[in-house]
Amino acid sequence: MEPKKTKDLKEAFLRSRTIDAELNEERKKKQREVQLLTLGSAGSGKSTFSKQLRVLYGDGFPEAERVKLRPNVYSNVRVAIKRLVRAMEKLGIQFEREESKQNSLCFLAGVFRRECWNAALGLARCCLRGLQWLDPEMGDAQDLSENLVSVENGQHCYELCADDKLSLEETVAIRALWQDKGVQDAWEQRHLYHLAESAKYFLDNIDQISTETYIPSVQDILYIRLPTTAIEEHEFSVNGLTYRVIDVAGQKSQRKKWIHFFEGVTAVLFFTALSGFNELMDDDDKVNCLHDSLDLFRDLAYNKWLEQTDFILFLNKHDLFVEKLKTTSIKSCFPHYDGPNTPEDCTDFIQGEFLKRKPVKKTVYPHITCATDTNLMKTIISDVHNIIVDINLRRVALL
Ligand SMILES: Nc1nc2c(ncn2[C@@H]2O[C@H](COP(=O)(O)OP(=O)(O)OP(=O)(O)O)[C@@H](O)[C@H]2O)c(=O)[nH]1
Ligand SMILES: [Mg+2]
Known part of the structure; x- marks a missing residue:
């Protein structure tokens, strides 16, 4: 008969192997799954981004769905x-x-x-x-x-x-x-x-x-303005990764709810509407949209629950921004700006204003986007995907 000590050791070894296998399986699963949290003021383009994921990697809005919209x-x-x-x-x-x-x-x-x-x-x-x-x-x-x-x-x-x-x-x-x-x-x-x-x-x-x-055509769907009122979760399979995208409501009154989703997030996708530089907020007509967005970005970048979370910054509505710059100067929003009023200079400046509002150690990846343009977003999402894969590998290695 096998001595008791040898039997116990064998069992402990088998148990440890099972735990290792389970951890390995869990790690592999985590490597294939990312949780993305889209944050930003109301109307900045968060839901339009999710729609683009659906167009490019989901069912593409079949006719039966479009009719309902x-x-x-x-x-x-x-x-x-x-x-x-x-x-x-x-x-x-x-x-x-x-x-x-x-x-x-x-x-x-x-x-x-x-x-x-x-x-x-x-x-x-x-x-x-x-x-x-x-x-x-x-x-x-x-x-x-x-x-x-x-x-x-x-x-x-x-x-x-x-x-x-x-x-x-x-x-x-x-x-x-x-x-x-x-x-x-x-x-x-x-x-x-x-x-x-x-x-x-x-x-x-x-x-x-x-x-x-x-x-409605797919393009029409991308242009529909339907404010998000409840937190929405969407799942997409993108180049072998499962994206779980959490889309929140951007209105000021809704922002308290965001904190419940900070845990376990792979990356924050922060959206700002560049074209909001001369607009007032819908939910607070005393506050400039871009200033609200900059304040919000700073609050989130310094939020202790997001300390370890990388941000991807979408400088969105670039198409509208370029149009506006033809007749309006960004000085109305940034009186101290004294550079040329070209799209390149102004976008660089605004990007700099965002990057100034983050802790030195925090990594932020900026992208200039037009969320309603499917061709452009295809390229952007592919770039973002590579960043997300990197972030995820680093996170999983720390588990
Ligand atoms: N021209 C243009 N329109 C855009 C762009 N991004 C979003 N939009 C439009 O802006 C409106 C608001 O976009 P949403 O994606 O609903 O904004 P949101 O951030 O989800 O807003 P909330 O749900 O209220 O927080 C929609 O009508 C979009 O079609 C863009 O880059 N260019
Ligand atoms: Mg929305």
Whole structure:
């Protein structure tokens, strides 16, 4: 019979081998998996980056998915015209044509009707939920819009307010308003109030997007402005690595939640909108967008939970930045800047401003990007991928 001591040693050896094998397996798994956290102010391009990953490495937005996003395009168009018309009032800009006033009233009445319809639906849903709570046998709240449609006048209201349609009246009003010189003047002064830049892309294409058969293209999807409200996680397989991308909401009120995702992050992808240098924030109209972004970057770069985490800095919206520099100086944002107002010099300067706001030891990899340009992003993502592989190898070696 085997002596007890030899048996114990054998068992300990086998146990240790199993643990080693498990650790090895875990290390290999970690080598193949990276966790990327996209951070940055609202509208800086975080979700557009995730969309590009989906275009390049995911299912590429099949038609069935794109159809579902049609209401978002219409909502972007409606919000844009509403903000343009409201800005005209604020800035004291007059309509060029007399009939534009009528179009504007007709359009705003439609917006008001839609808001009332949605409020009525919301209220009715609340009531129904309350009734369901009292009596679980009650019908399902989800079917409510269909039920409302069946009541007298409901169908008519629904037709007028459906989110997935642009009515003929609305399309005519929007087209005429967008062509009015007063509205165009308000567009030129958009840095004085908040307006999504993609508004022009959709308004220029109003004829196409208002057709019954319209299905948003992949490019349209990339231009949709839909603020992230809850943390979203996406998974992609990129050149043999699994990317787990955590996409957060950039609004000031949402930033407290970010800290819950700092642990275990391979790299932070920080997005800033270069074109925000002469814009005020949507959620705080006293703060300049680029200054907010610089402050945010500094806070994160010095955050103790991210001490060991490398940052990849996306100097995004470079296309819009280049356009703006043709008429506007970055001195409005950085009064002490005395270099030439060329895209190269200004981008270098802003990049320097970010790099000044990090601890000396922290590694930050800057990239100049246009998140809506798939060809460009393909090259950028390939560069970023190589950096991520390096970072990951270093991290796994330390485990
Ligand atoms: N022209 C241009 N538009 C861009 C670029 N990057 C993003 N956009 C547009 O900017 C808008 C905002 O982009 P998002 O990706 O939704 O911004 P976000 O950082 O996710 O914003 P939140 O979810 O609110 O935090 C969208 O309409 C995009 O199409 C860019 O480089 N150039
Ligand atoms: Mg987002």
